Amino acid sequence: MTAVLRDVTTLSVRGLRLVRRDLDAxxxxxxxxxxxxxxxxxxxxxxxxxxxxxxxxVTPGVILLAAGFGAANTALAVERDMSGGMVERLRSMPVAAWTVLTGHVVASLVKNLVSTAIVFGVSILMGFRPEATALEWLAAVGVILLFVGWITWLAALVGVLVRSPDxxxxxxxxxxxxxxxxxxxxPVETLPTWLRGxxxxxxxxPVIETVRALLAGGTVPGDVVALALAWCLGxxxxSAVAAGLAFRACR
Known part of the structure; x- marks a missing residue:
């Protein structure tokens, strides 16, 4: 277990270094x-x-959009490792090669926390005044991280399966x-009927509705919270299991 944690930490640091070097992304x-x-x-x-x-x-929606952009780059990073020989190199060493996926996911979470903080800062300069308590802030960040985790693992799965950066x-x-x-x-009520469903x-x-209600300091409907958590966790x-299986199948 200690060795696995060490590998994950090492590859997470590597993932953060790759993020820092990829200034365009x-x-x-x-x-x-x-x-x-x-x-x-x-x-x-x-x-x-x-x-x-x-x-x-609109701020909660833009925050999730920022998270999505950040997570999408994970697919490119994983594809580069798969096609560039990094994974094959790890498999020749006493390292759990699948930890490269975990490293990319952890790096994405850290990167998205930074981008989320910047979006928050800009929105506050534009007049956004959240009324959340410390506990509600913590809950909102937790939901955002769950969303980022889901999107990032899905991106990792895509990176394993595809065969080109495009x-x-x-x-x-x-x-x-x-x-x-x-x-x-x-509001979804303003959308055409065929699109509203x-x-x-x-x-x-439900993720946006949960984050929006938490930041506004209002009551969050229990069914909305349950649905948001079910979607993100499920x-x-x-996605994590499928990415792991796809990674093993690529041996």
């Missing part, structure tokens, strides 16, 4: 969500009625699509 993961926040608040915010200040409404990069499209067709930017029953919506575990 880091800048995109941070700058693009901020630009989207500015665009929606300054351009569309005045025309959208969400029942509260639009900056308060295919791995295609994962970003799906990550970008889900928040837009949810309650991230507008999808928005109400996809995983991003899909996270399924």
């Amino acid at each position: 880091m800048i995109t993961a941070v700058v693009l969500p901020v630009v989207i926040l500015l665009l929606f608040v300054l351009v569309f915010g005045g025309a959208l009625d969400t029942g509260t200040g639009y900056i308060t409404y 295919a791995a990069g295609g994962f970003t499209f799906g990550v970008m699509f889900l928040p837009y067709v949810s309650s991230a930017f507008v 999808f928005a109400e029953h996809q995983p991003v919506t 899909l996270g575990v399924a």
